[in-house]
Amino acid sequence: MKRTHHCNELRLEHVGQTVTLMGWVHSRRDLGGVIFLDVRDREGRTQTVFDPSEVSKAVFEQAASLRPESVVAITGLVRRRPEGTTNPRIATGEVEVLARELVILNRAEVLPFAVDDPETASRVNEELRLRYRYLDLRRPEMLRNLKLRSKVAMATRAYLEEQGFLEIETPTLFKSTPEGAREFVVPCRNHPGLFYALPQSPQQFKQILMVAGVERYFQLARCYRDEDLRADRQPEFTQIDLEMSFVEREDVYAVVEGLLQRIWRVALGVELKRPFPRMRFRDAMDRYGIDKPDTRWGLELADLTETFHGSDFKVFQQAIAQGGVVKALNAKAMAGLTQGQMEQLTGLARESGAKGLAYIKVEGGEWKSPIVKFFREAERVQVQNRLKVEEGDLLLFAADEWQKACEILGRLRLQVIDWARQAGRLQVEPGRFDFLWVEDFPLLSFDKENNRWYSSHHPFTAPVPEDIPWLKTDPRRVRGQHYDIVVNGVELGGGSIRIHQPDLQKTVFEDVLQLPPDLVKGRFGYMLEAFRYGAPPHGGIALGFDRLMALLCGAESIRDVIAFPKTAKGTCLMTESPGPVEPRQLRELHLELRMPPTRGTGP
RNA sequence: GGGGGCGUAGCUCAAUUGGUUAGAGCGCUGCCCUGUCACGGCAGAGGUUGCGGGUUCGAGACCCGUCGCUCCCGCCA
Numbered sequence: 001m002k003r004t005h006h007c008n009e010l011r012l013e014h015v016g017q018t019v020t021l022m023g024w025v026h027s028r029r030d031l032g033g034v035i036f037l038d039v040r041d042r043e044g045r046t047q048t049v050f051d052p053s054e055v056s057k058a059v060f061e062q063a064a065s066l067r068p069e070s071v072v073a074i075t076g077l078v079r080r081r082p083e084g085t086t087n088p089r090i091a092t093g094e095v096e097v098l099a100r101e102l103v104i105l106n107r108a109e110v111l112p113f114a115v116d117d118p119e120t121a122s123r124v125n126e127e128l129r130l131r132y133r134y135l136d137l138r139r140p141e142m143l144r145n146l147k148l149r150s151k152v153a154m155a156t157r158a159y160l161e162e163q164g165f166l167e168i169e170t171p172t173l174f175k176s177t178p179e180g181a182r183e184f185v186v187p188c189r190n191h192p193g194l195f196y197a198l199p200q201s202p203q204q205f206k207q208i209l210m211v212a213g214v215e216r217y218f219q220l221a222r223c224y225r226d227e228d229l230r231a232d233r234q235p236e237f238t239q240i241d242l243e244m245s246f247v248e249r250e251d252v253y254a255v256v257e258g259l260l261q262r263i264w265r266v267a268l269g270v271e272l273k274r275p276f277p278r279m280r281f282r283d284a285m286d287r288y289g290i291d292k293p294d295t296r297w298g299l300e301l302a303d304l305t306e307t308f309h310g311s312d313f314k315v316f317q318q319a320i321a322q323g324g325v326v327k328a329l330n331a332k333a334m335a336g337l338t339q340g341q342m343e344q345l346t347g348l349a350r351e352s353g354a355k356g357l358a359y360i361k362v363e364g365g366e367w368k369s370p371i372v373k374f375f376r377e378a379e380r381v382q383v384q385n386r387l388k389v390e391e392g393d394l395l396l397f398a399a400d401e402w403q404k405a406c407e408i409l410g411r412l413r414l415q416v417i418d419w420a421r422q423a424g425r426l427q428v429e430p431g432r433f434d435f436l437w438v439e440d441f442p443l444l445s446f447d448k449e450n451n452r453w454y455s456s457h458h459p460f461t462a463p464v465p466e467d468i469p470w471l472k473t474d475p476r477r478v479r480g481q482h483y484d485i486v487v488n489g490v491e492l493g494g495g496s497i498r499i500h501q502p503d504l505q506k507t508v509f510e511d512v513l514q515l516p517p518d519l520v521k522g523r524f525g526y527m528l529e530a531f532r533y534g535a536p537p538h539g540g541i542a543l544g545f546d547r548l549m550a551l552l553c554g555a556e557s558i559r560d561v562i563a564f565p566k567t568a569k570g571t572c573l574m575t576e577s578p579g580p581v582e583p584r585q586l587r588e589l590h591l592e593l594r595m596p597p598t599r600g601t602g603p
Numbered sequence: 604g605g606g607g608g609c610g611u612a613g614c615u616c617a618a619u620u621g622g623u624u625a626g627a628g629c630g631c632u633g634c635c636c637u638g639u640c641a642c643g644g645c646a647g648a649g650g651u652u653g654c655g656g657g658u659u660c661g662a663g664a665c666c667c668g669u670c671g672c673u674c675c676c677g678c679c680a
Binding site: 036051121127568 | 604609610613614615629630631635636637638639640641642643671672673674675676677678679680
């Protein structure tokens, strides 16, 4: 027996045909004298009818005995549903299949949770959904996410192929590169004491491919990072990874904008406007207090350093005297925050390094605040004008060195926006996507604890050419040719133009990052060597494919767009990985376990 | 590594200030039902309150520990 149609196929035009459907029992409505079975497959569902005057008693009883999610094959006659019994909510709702034969392909046991009811199923404990992932994925909304993911992957391949990119796989058995994220290491039998490491990204291989003359490479690359997880982070994840030769930043932007435009068109039927806006890192920090601003909301930060230059308020005075700034955020209409919420804001400010939180609540025409008594009239007027203060506003201040002050208010801004959205006071159309390129990041950041410079992104990022002279003398002011693509405050991806000159790369490693030459040689020697045999200028980018899909699907967690995701602790509840290995395997790998003392008794 | 939330029937939840035999809806089982589509009706079964310890005359609730899920900070070149 073969199926003749899928479950979202039958229409009035099929009336009179004998068909065979195969699928899952979505729901059974047993009216005693007649039984309705909805058969579901990945395309949709179709109602079948068991009428005792049309089928044998045995078949009828079998139909009556079926539990939801059993797999069946039903052969019968397509007919128009009787007047008044059509179901406009499903595509096949004008017809039904009058069953003649029923084969039970697999009888399902009683389910751990309901699959057929989207309302309840979506509220089921995620632990259970992950343990029975195959049931969870049967839910139409999960299947929809998988379908969309496949569609977007295909569109990505098609677009990049049109643009002349070659899809090339790179090794997942790589070696350890201890800079950056913690890695998963893989022992190997043939090399006692040596380890592979799973790549955090194909960065080095894709640059080598440029040296190899590939010119345009892409890959839907699996990447692995052994770091603590979040709603938008998994230990293994997928990137749309690409690299191009003989390009500048704008060339990469053009390809990525075209790709995202194609993806939005294919997935959502939405036409994105190009080019996307650009913003310098410095401006992003200055205006939004973060390097991935959500520009859907206003609420920009203001700089009041000039205003408070001769302030009597010591906190402001000192910050400015030490070369810092005074910044402020007008949280419009938020004066009504509770004491608890104000404490929460203060806590957030402290976490970001503030000593406290200066604020003004504008209520009843009055500025209620412990600090306002230190303001001179001119300061007050300027604050009023600069922040466009109105009744009901909440003014938040940060006085510190520039970056810290920006970051403090940036976090408060996000919290305040979150509350305003929850209260329904800030709204935005659901299909709005604010894309933004953030560029001109500092190439290097200073690590106070270890008293050394390190790469803000990675050590292969090329400096902005006119800043190269500052590399050794004033590293702080060197900008990198790095760029991030941001949408609605989510960092969707990042990339850079790379260094392709071996001497410049060597300078960065040894003079700027202060890595010992033998360490550089051991870790990156092959790259420096490759660059000596004709390396084209090149650059690229990697986009977080899971985050991209979460955006397109409207999912809150990337777990909802990954078929088999891991928990926040990095385990798989379905397969119970990671799991132990046999002593024999350890012996072959020349490994011996030194376990931490066992704690607790388990569940 | 740190902080918050959650854990009670198969599922989603309730259980006043610590006080009777831990309840409801859905699901499940049985019976009835020929036009339902969240079918309906009647009856019934179903509990180690995550686990371990403690306080108390008495603990689902309070305390300590622990396990699991989750969100956030650190971390993620």
